[in-house]
Amino acid sequence: MxxxxxxxxxxxxxxxxxxxxxxxxxxxxxxxxxxxxxxxxxxxxIFNESGGNHDFRVEGNTNTNLFFIDGSADAIGFNTATPNSQIQLIANNSTGWITQWDNNNNDGGLARFQHSATSNGSRVLMGTTNYNASAFEAAGVIGLSLNGTVTGTGGIGVIGAANNESSNAVEGQLAFTGAYTGYAGYFNADVYSGGFYYGSDRRLKRDIHPLNNALSLIAQINPVSYY
Structure with a gap:
Protein backbone atom coordinates (compact mmCIF):
# COMPACT_ATOMS: atom_id res chain seq x y z
CA MET A 1 0.00 0.00 0.00
CA ILE A 46 -10.27 34.69 -8.26
CA PHE A 47 -8.21 34.85 -5.09
CA ASN A 48 -9.48 33.62 -1.74
CA GLU A 49 -12.92 32.60 -2.97
CA SER A 50 -13.40 30.59 0.22
CA GLY A 51 -13.50 33.85 2.16
CA GLY A 52 -10.68 32.91 4.51
CA ASN A 53 -8.51 35.21 6.58
CA HIS A 54 -5.77 35.43 3.97
CA ASP A 55 -3.68 38.43 2.93
CA PHE A 56 -2.42 39.31 -0.55
CA ARG A 57 0.73 41.33 -1.12
CA VAL A 58 2.49 42.80 -4.16
CA GLU A 59 6.08 43.91 -3.66
CA GLY A 60 7.77 46.66 -5.63
CA ASN A 61 11.41 47.25 -6.42
CA THR A 62 12.08 49.05 -3.14
CA ASN A 63 8.73 48.83 -1.35
CA THR A 64 7.80 45.62 0.43
CA ASN A 65 4.09 46.50 0.66
CA LEU A 66 3.46 48.35 -2.57
CA PHE A 67 -0.05 46.85 -2.65
CA PHE A 68 -1.47 44.95 0.30
CA ILE A 69 -4.88 43.38 0.94
CA ASP A 70 -5.58 42.76 4.62
CA GLY A 71 -7.95 39.80 4.63
CA SER A 72 -8.85 40.03 8.32
CA ALA A 73 -9.70 43.76 8.14
CA ASP A 74 -11.22 43.73 4.64
CA ALA A 75 -8.98 46.68 3.82
CA ILE A 76 -6.55 47.69 1.08
CA GLY A 77 -3.26 49.43 1.75
CA PHE A 78 -0.78 51.13 -0.55
CA ASN A 79 2.72 51.30 0.94
CA THR A 80 1.41 49.84 4.19
CA ALA A 81 0.59 46.37 5.53
CA THR A 82 -1.71 47.75 8.24
CA PRO A 83 -4.33 49.96 6.55
CA ASN A 84 -6.39 51.95 9.07
CA SER A 85 -9.37 52.44 6.75
CA GLN A 86 -10.98 50.55 3.89
CA ILE A 87 -8.43 52.10 1.52
CA GLN A 88 -5.29 53.82 2.81
CA LEU A 89 -2.35 55.22 0.86
CA ILE A 90 0.85 56.30 2.59
CA ALA A 91 3.44 58.40 0.78
CA ASN A 92 6.89 56.92 0.22
CA ASN A 93 8.93 60.16 0.36
CA SER A 94 8.80 60.64 -3.40
CA THR A 95 8.68 64.17 -4.80
CA GLY A 96 5.79 65.60 -6.81
CA TRP A 97 2.19 64.47 -6.53
CA ILE A 98 1.50 61.38 -4.45
CA THR A 99 -1.49 60.51 -6.66
CA GLN A 100 -2.35 61.92 -10.06
CA TRP A 101 -5.62 61.60 -11.97
CA ASP A 102 -5.61 62.62 -15.64
CA ASN A 103 -8.40 62.66 -18.21
CA ASN A 104 -7.17 63.34 -21.73
CA ASN A 105 -10.55 62.60 -23.32
CA ASN A 106 -13.07 65.19 -24.47
CA ASP A 107 -15.82 63.80 -22.25
CA GLY A 108 -16.34 62.35 -18.81
CA GLY A 109 -15.76 63.62 -15.29
CA LEU A 110 -12.53 62.79 -13.49
CA ALA A 111 -13.74 61.75 -10.04
CA ARG A 112 -16.96 61.67 -8.07
CA PHE A 113 -17.48 61.23 -4.33
CA GLN A 114 -21.02 60.91 -3.06
CA HIS A 115 -23.07 60.06 0.01
CA SER A 116 -26.16 58.20 -1.14
CA ALA A 117 -27.72 57.81 2.32
CA THR A 118 -29.85 60.81 3.30
CA SER A 119 -29.03 60.32 7.00
CA ASN A 120 -25.25 60.38 6.53
CA GLY A 121 -23.97 63.65 7.97
CA SER A 122 -20.27 62.90 7.53
CA ARG A 123 -17.96 64.85 5.23
CA VAL A 124 -17.74 63.68 1.64
CA LEU A 125 -14.27 65.07 0.99
CA MET A 126 -11.83 66.87 3.28
CA GLY A 127 -8.42 68.35 2.63
CA THR A 128 -6.17 69.24 5.55
CA THR A 129 -2.66 70.58 6.04
CA ASN A 130 -0.54 70.54 9.19
CA TYR A 131 1.87 73.24 7.99
CA ASN A 132 2.84 75.55 10.86
CA ALA A 133 4.94 78.16 9.07
CA SER A 134 4.21 80.89 6.52
CA ALA A 135 6.79 80.41 3.77
CA PHE A 136 4.72 78.39 1.33
CA GLU A 137 1.10 79.04 2.39
CA ALA A 138 0.16 75.38 2.01
CA ALA A 139 -3.49 74.97 1.01
CA GLY A 140 -5.76 72.21 2.25
CA VAL A 141 -7.82 72.36 -0.96
CA ILE A 142 -7.10 74.24 -4.18
CA GLY A 143 -9.06 74.45 -7.42
CA LEU A 144 -7.63 75.74 -10.70
CA SER A 145 -9.37 76.63 -13.95
CA LEU A 146 -6.74 76.47 -16.69
CA ASN A 147 -7.10 78.05 -20.12
CA GLY A 148 -4.69 78.34 -23.00
CA THR A 149 -4.80 82.15 -22.80
CA VAL A 150 -5.19 84.62 -19.95
CA THR A 151 -8.20 86.13 -21.71
CA GLY A 152 -10.21 82.89 -21.68
CA THR A 153 -13.73 82.99 -20.25
CA GLY A 154 -16.08 80.57 -18.57
CA GLY A 155 -13.63 78.87 -16.21
CA ILE A 156 -14.53 78.11 -12.59
CA GLY A 157 -11.77 77.09 -10.18
CA VAL A 158 -14.05 76.10 -7.29
CA ILE A 159 -17.84 76.04 -7.17
CA GLY A 160 -20.09 75.51 -4.17
CA ALA A 161 -23.78 74.78 -4.53
CA ALA A 162 -26.69 73.92 -2.24
CA ASN A 163 -30.06 72.63 -3.41
CA ASN A 164 -32.12 74.33 -0.70
CA GLU A 165 -32.50 77.93 0.47
CA SER A 166 -31.47 77.25 4.09
CA SER A 167 -27.97 75.92 3.39
CA ASN A 168 -24.58 77.55 2.84
CA ALA A 169 -23.18 76.97 -0.64
CA VAL A 170 -19.69 78.08 0.44
CA GLU A 171 -18.52 78.64 4.00
CA GLY A 172 -15.20 79.99 5.25
CA GLN A 173 -14.14 79.72 8.87
CA LEU A 174 -11.15 81.17 10.71
CA ALA A 175 -10.21 79.59 14.04
CA PHE A 176 -9.30 82.19 16.67
CA THR A 177 -9.71 82.86 20.39
CA GLY A 178 -8.84 86.56 20.60
CA ALA A 179 -7.41 89.15 18.23
CA TYR A 180 -6.65 87.83 14.78
CA THR A 181 -4.96 88.99 11.59
CA GLY A 182 -6.23 86.39 9.11
CA TYR A 183 -9.38 86.22 7.00
CA ALA A 184 -12.18 83.71 6.68
CA GLY A 185 -12.20 84.60 2.98
CA TYR A 186 -9.66 86.41 0.81
CA PHE A 187 -10.08 87.51 -2.81
CA ASN A 188 -7.47 89.44 -4.81
CA ALA A 189 -9.91 90.64 -7.47
CA ASP A 190 -13.50 91.88 -7.76
CA VAL A 191 -16.24 89.93 -6.04
CA TYR A 192 -19.80 89.77 -7.40
CA SER A 193 -22.66 89.05 -5.04
CA GLY A 194 -26.42 89.29 -5.06
CA GLY A 195 -26.39 90.70 -1.53
CA PHE A 196 -24.31 91.14 1.63
CA TYR A 197 -25.06 90.24 5.21
CA TYR A 198 -22.82 91.48 8.02
CA GLY A 199 -22.49 89.36 11.11
CA SER A 200 -22.85 90.93 14.56
CA ASP A 201 -20.87 88.35 16.48
CA ARG A 202 -18.43 89.80 19.03
CA ARG A 203 -15.83 87.29 17.81
CA LEU A 204 -15.86 89.01 14.43
CA LYS A 205 -14.91 92.40 15.93
CA ARG A 206 -11.65 93.76 17.26
CA ASP A 207 -10.38 96.99 18.90
CA ILE A 208 -13.65 97.35 20.80
CA HIS A 209 -13.77 100.54 22.94
CA PRO A 210 -16.58 102.34 24.82
CA LEU A 211 -18.29 105.17 22.94
CA ASN A 212 -18.40 108.33 25.07
CA ASN A 213 -20.93 111.17 24.67
CA ALA A 214 -23.25 108.94 22.69
CA LEU A 215 -26.27 111.26 23.20
CA SER A 216 -24.41 114.32 21.90
CA LEU A 217 -23.41 112.37 18.81
CA ILE A 218 -27.02 111.34 18.23
CA ALA A 219 -28.10 114.98 18.64
CA GLN A 220 -25.86 115.93 15.72
CA ILE A 221 -27.87 113.76 13.34
CA ASN A 222 -29.86 115.87 10.90
CA PRO A 223 -32.65 113.67 9.54
CA VAL A 224 -34.30 114.67 6.26
CA SER A 225 -37.01 113.36 3.99
CA TYR A 226 -37.07 113.50 0.21
CA TYR A 227 -39.05 112.33 -2.77
Whole structure:
Protein backbone atom coordinates (compact mmCIF):
# COMPACT_ATOMS: atom_id res chain seq x y z
CA MET A 1 0.00 0.00 0.00
CA UNK A 2 2.84 2.37 0.80
CA UNK A 3 4.48 1.71 -2.55
CA UNK A 4 1.20 2.34 -4.41
CA UNK A 5 0.69 5.54 -2.44
CA UNK A 6 4.17 6.75 -3.40
CA UNK A 7 3.57 5.73 -7.00
CA UNK A 8 0.40 7.79 -7.14
CA UNK A 9 2.31 10.85 -5.92
CA UNK A 10 5.09 10.57 -8.47
CA UNK A 11 3.45 12.92 -11.01
CA UNK A 12 3.08 15.60 -8.40
CA UNK A 13 6.64 15.14 -7.18
CA UNK A 14 7.81 15.42 -10.76
CA UNK A 15 5.96 18.71 -11.22
CA UNK A 16 7.48 20.08 -8.02
CA UNK A 17 10.91 18.99 -9.22
CA UNK A 18 10.40 20.81 -12.53
CA UNK A 19 9.27 23.98 -10.80
CA UNK A 20 12.36 24.06 -8.63
CA UNK A 21 14.61 23.15 -11.54
CA UNK A 22 13.37 25.79 -13.95
CA UNK A 23 15.42 28.93 -14.26
CA UNK A 24 14.16 32.42 -13.40
CA UNK A 25 13.38 33.02 -17.07
CA UNK A 26 10.81 30.21 -17.24
CA UNK A 27 7.28 31.23 -18.16
CA UNK A 28 3.99 29.68 -17.07
CA UNK A 29 0.71 30.20 -18.88
CA UNK A 30 -2.84 29.67 -17.60
CA UNK A 31 -5.33 29.59 -20.43
CA UNK A 32 -2.57 30.04 -23.00
CA UNK A 33 0.29 28.04 -24.47
CA UNK A 34 2.26 31.18 -25.29
CA UNK A 35 2.91 33.04 -22.04
CA UNK A 36 4.58 36.43 -22.36
CA UNK A 37 5.67 36.74 -18.72
CA UNK A 38 6.72 34.45 -15.90
CA UNK A 39 3.00 34.04 -15.20
CA UNK A 40 0.38 34.82 -17.85
CA UNK A 41 -3.33 34.40 -17.08
CA UNK A 42 -5.64 34.76 -20.06
CA UNK A 43 -8.98 34.40 -18.30
CA UNK A 44 -10.61 35.52 -15.05
CA UNK A 45 -8.80 34.95 -11.77
CA ILE A 46 -10.27 34.69 -8.26
CA PHE A 47 -8.21 34.85 -5.09
CA ASN A 48 -9.48 33.62 -1.74
CA GLU A 49 -12.92 32.60 -2.97
CA SER A 50 -13.40 30.59 0.22
CA GLY A 51 -13.50 33.85 2.16
CA GLY A 52 -10.68 32.91 4.51
CA ASN A 53 -8.51 35.21 6.58
CA HIS A 54 -5.77 35.43 3.97
CA ASP A 55 -3.68 38.43 2.93
CA PHE A 56 -2.42 39.31 -0.55
CA ARG A 57 0.73 41.33 -1.12
CA VAL A 58 2.49 42.80 -4.16
CA GLU A 59 6.08 43.91 -3.66
CA GLY A 60 7.77 46.66 -5.63
CA ASN A 61 11.41 47.25 -6.42
CA THR A 62 12.08 49.05 -3.14
CA ASN A 63 8.73 48.83 -1.35
CA THR A 64 7.80 45.62 0.43
CA ASN A 65 4.09 46.50 0.66
CA LEU A 66 3.46 48.35 -2.57
CA PHE A 67 -0.05 46.85 -2.65
CA PHE A 68 -1.47 44.95 0.30
CA ILE A 69 -4.88 43.38 0.94
CA ASP A 70 -5.58 42.76 4.62
CA GLY A 71 -7.95 39.80 4.63
CA SER A 72 -8.85 40.03 8.32
CA ALA A 73 -9.70 43.76 8.14
CA ASP A 74 -11.22 43.73 4.64
CA ALA A 75 -8.98 46.68 3.82
CA ILE A 76 -6.55 47.69 1.08
CA GLY A 77 -3.26 49.43 1.75
CA PHE A 78 -0.78 51.13 -0.55
CA ASN A 79 2.72 51.30 0.94
CA THR A 80 1.41 49.84 4.19
CA ALA A 81 0.59 46.37 5.53
CA THR A 82 -1.71 47.75 8.24
CA PRO A 83 -4.33 49.96 6.55
CA ASN A 84 -6.39 51.95 9.07
CA SER A 85 -9.37 52.44 6.75
CA GLN A 86 -10.98 50.55 3.89
CA ILE A 87 -8.43 52.10 1.52
CA GLN A 88 -5.29 53.82 2.81
CA LEU A 89 -2.35 55.22 0.86
CA ILE A 90 0.85 56.30 2.59
CA ALA A 91 3.44 58.40 0.78
CA ASN A 92 6.89 56.92 0.22
CA ASN A 93 8.93 60.16 0.36
CA SER A 94 8.80 60.64 -3.40
CA THR A 95 8.68 64.17 -4.80
CA GLY A 96 5.79 65.60 -6.81
CA TRP A 97 2.19 64.47 -6.53
CA ILE A 98 1.50 61.38 -4.45
CA THR A 99 -1.49 60.51 -6.66
CA GLN A 100 -2.35 61.92 -10.06
CA TRP A 101 -5.62 61.60 -11.97
CA ASP A 102 -5.61 62.62 -15.64
CA ASN A 103 -8.40 62.66 -18.21
CA ASN A 104 -7.17 63.34 -21.73
CA ASN A 105 -10.55 62.60 -23.32
CA ASN A 106 -13.07 65.19 -24.47
CA ASP A 107 -15.82 63.80 -22.25
CA GLY A 108 -16.34 62.35 -18.81
CA GLY A 109 -15.76 63.62 -15.29
CA LEU A 110 -12.53 62.79 -13.49
CA ALA A 111 -13.74 61.75 -10.04
CA ARG A 112 -16.96 61.67 -8.07
CA PHE A 113 -17.48 61.23 -4.33
CA GLN A 114 -21.02 60.91 -3.06
CA HIS A 115 -23.07 60.06 0.01
CA SER A 116 -26.16 58.20 -1.14
CA ALA A 117 -27.72 57.81 2.32
CA THR A 118 -29.85 60.81 3.30
CA SER A 119 -29.03 60.32 7.00
CA ASN A 120 -25.25 60.38 6.53
CA GLY A 121 -23.97 63.65 7.97
CA SER A 122 -20.27 62.90 7.53
CA ARG A 123 -17.96 64.85 5.23
CA VAL A 124 -17.74 63.68 1.64
CA LEU A 125 -14.27 65.07 0.99
CA MET A 126 -11.83 66.87 3.28
CA GLY A 127 -8.42 68.35 2.63
CA THR A 128 -6.17 69.24 5.55
CA THR A 129 -2.66 70.58 6.04
CA ASN A 130 -0.54 70.54 9.19
CA TYR A 131 1.87 73.24 7.99
CA ASN A 132 2.84 75.55 10.86
CA ALA A 133 4.94 78.16 9.07
CA SER A 134 4.21 80.89 6.52
CA ALA A 135 6.79 80.41 3.77
CA PHE A 136 4.72 78.39 1.33
CA GLU A 137 1.10 79.04 2.39
CA ALA A 138 0.16 75.38 2.01
CA ALA A 139 -3.49 74.97 1.01
CA GLY A 140 -5.76 72.21 2.25
CA VAL A 141 -7.82 72.36 -0.96
CA ILE A 142 -7.10 74.24 -4.18
CA GLY A 143 -9.06 74.45 -7.42
CA LEU A 144 -7.63 75.74 -10.70
CA SER A 145 -9.37 76.63 -13.95
CA LEU A 146 -6.74 76.47 -16.69
CA ASN A 147 -7.10 78.05 -20.12
CA GLY A 148 -4.69 78.34 -23.00
CA THR A 149 -4.80 82.15 -22.80
CA VAL A 150 -5.19 84.62 -19.95
CA THR A 151 -8.20 86.13 -21.71
CA GLY A 152 -10.21 82.89 -21.68
CA THR A 153 -13.73 82.99 -20.25
CA GLY A 154 -16.08 80.57 -18.57
CA GLY A 155 -13.63 78.87 -16.21
CA ILE A 156 -14.53 78.11 -12.59
CA GLY A 157 -11.77 77.09 -10.18
CA VAL A 158 -14.05 76.10 -7.29
CA ILE A 159 -17.84 76.04 -7.17
CA GLY A 160 -20.09 75.51 -4.17
CA ALA A 161 -23.78 74.78 -4.53
CA ALA A 162 -26.69 73.92 -2.24
CA ASN A 163 -30.06 72.63 -3.41
CA ASN A 164 -32.12 74.33 -0.70
CA GLU A 165 -32.50 77.93 0.47
CA SER A 166 -31.47 77.25 4.09
CA SER A 167 -27.97 75.92 3.39
CA ASN A 168 -24.58 77.55 2.84
CA ALA A 169 -23.18 76.97 -0.64
CA VAL A 170 -19.69 78.08 0.44
CA GLU A 171 -18.52 78.64 4.00
CA GLY A 172 -15.20 79.99 5.25
CA GLN A 173 -14.14 79.72 8.87
CA LEU A 174 -11.15 81.17 10.71
CA ALA A 175 -10.21 79.59 14.04
CA PHE A 176 -9.30 82.19 16.67
CA THR A 177 -9.71 82.86 20.39
CA GLY A 178 -8.84 86.56 20.60
CA ALA A 179 -7.41 89.15 18.23
CA TYR A 180 -6.65 87.83 14.78
CA THR A 181 -4.96 88.99 11.59
CA GLY A 182 -6.23 86.39 9.11
CA TYR A 183 -9.38 86.22 7.00
CA ALA A 184 -12.18 83.71 6.68
CA GLY A 185 -12.20 84.60 2.98
CA TYR A 186 -9.66 86.41 0.81
CA PHE A 187 -10.08 87.51 -2.81
CA ASN A 188 -7.47 89.44 -4.81
CA ALA A 189 -9.91 90.64 -7.47
CA ASP A 190 -13.50 91.88 -7.76
CA VAL A 191 -16.24 89.93 -6.04
CA TYR A 192 -19.80 89.77 -7.40
CA SER A 193 -22.66 89.05 -5.04
CA GLY A 194 -26.42 89.29 -5.06
CA GLY A 195 -26.39 90.70 -1.53
CA PHE A 196 -24.31 91.14 1.63
CA TYR A 197 -25.06 90.24 5.21
CA TYR A 198 -22.82 91.48 8.02
CA GLY A 199 -22.49 89.36 11.11
CA SER A 200 -22.85 90.93 14.56
CA ASP A 201 -20.87 88.35 16.48
CA ARG A 202 -18.43 89.80 19.03
CA ARG A 203 -15.83 87.29 17.81
CA LEU A 204 -15.86 89.01 14.43
CA LYS A 205 -14.91 92.40 15.93
CA ARG A 206 -11.65 93.76 17.26
CA ASP A 207 -10.38 96.99 18.90
CA ILE A 208 -13.65 97.35 20.80
CA HIS A 209 -13.77 100.54 22.94
CA PRO A 210 -16.58 102.34 24.82
CA LEU A 211 -18.29 105.17 22.94
CA ASN A 212 -18.40 108.33 25.07
CA ASN A 213 -20.93 111.17 24.67
CA ALA A 214 -23.25 108.94 22.69
CA LEU A 215 -26.27 111.26 23.20
CA SER A 216 -24.41 114.32 21.90
CA LEU A 217 -23.41 112.37 18.81
CA ILE A 218 -27.02 111.34 18.23
CA ALA A 219 -28.10 114.98 18.64
CA GLN A 220 -25.86 115.93 15.72
CA ILE A 221 -27.87 113.76 13.34
CA ASN A 222 -29.86 115.87 10.90
CA PRO A 223 -32.65 113.67 9.54
CA VAL A 224 -34.30 114.67 6.26
CA SER A 225 -37.01 113.36 3.99
CA TYR A 226 -37.07 113.50 0.21
CA TYR A 227 -39.05 112.33 -2.77
Missing amino acids: KNNHLFNRLPYLFIVFLLFSLSASAQVGIGTTSPTAQLTVMEDA
